[in-house]
């Protein structure tokens with residue numbers, strides 16, 4: 001199957017955004033959930049996707065990776081229309097964590113190695129692949145748990161395994177859906193360090209967050225959704241660092257002229 005025309009690949013290699021959504025609409029169960037989303041992530045950028053519960057954050061990232069069909073609009077990955085994009089090893093995806101390992105009879109290494117399969121030739125992991133898996137485990141500080149069943153890990157450690165799985169293919173783009181949700185403080189710090197290391201190597205990141213928290217210094221831009229529309233696209237709102245939880249309604253001084261608009265939008 002073709003992976004985009006030579007022109008598209010060439011163009012994509014220069015300065016195309018790594019993610020581009022234009023007027024994307026999506027429905028779930030006949031309900032309009034995305035109502036014309038425009039979103040761009042440029043090479044090397046770290047973009048946080050924020051918004052109240054149900055505003056469409058997860059649906060947006062799931063549309064990007066092809067798990068939610070779009071009704072209209074366009075999505076490009078690395079300059080190639082998503083429908084024709086095949087280079088999935090360039091993308092690391094960390095889904096929203098539901099439960100901890102929940103009865104998965106696999107070791108930590110097995111789960112992380114599954115993230116390397118997109119790079120492995122004929123599905124066989126060679127020495128370089130096993131090296132990459134080991135390195136991914138080191139990045140998230142779980143090298144000493146490599147042989148343990150994932151069931152034996154805490155929620156935060158389980159999340160680190162999912163991130164190591166995404167890193168195992170050495171992606172250029174990381175898409176993470178609430179990587180800090182339900183994660184203990186120690187794991188949060190490890191995850192922030194891991195992300196910092198990836199960003200310093202030029203990896204682009206789109207991450208869904210409820211609050212910026214320890215990741216705040218890494219965020220270049222925030223896109224805030226409300227009811228399936230983009231409410232704000234620009235610098236991360238300062239108040240979000242501490243108070244982005246839905247339902248939080250607290251007045252902070254802001255330099256930004258539209259800060260009030262933004263704050264109310266986020267919290268309703």
Ligand SMILES: Nc1ncnc2c1ncn2[C@@H]1O[C@H](COP(=O)(O)OP(=O)(O)OP(=O)(O)O)[C@@H](O)[C@H]1O
Pocket residue numbers: 028029031033051052053054055056057058059060
């Ligand atoms: N499978 C589904 N079928 C029908 N509606 C759905 C489905 N999944 C999500 N929705 C609805 O779509 C809307 C957007 O959901 P989405 O999960 O994208 O929001 P979110 O901003 O990620 O919220 P949260 O912060 O709670 O994860 C919500 O109203 C949700 O109820």
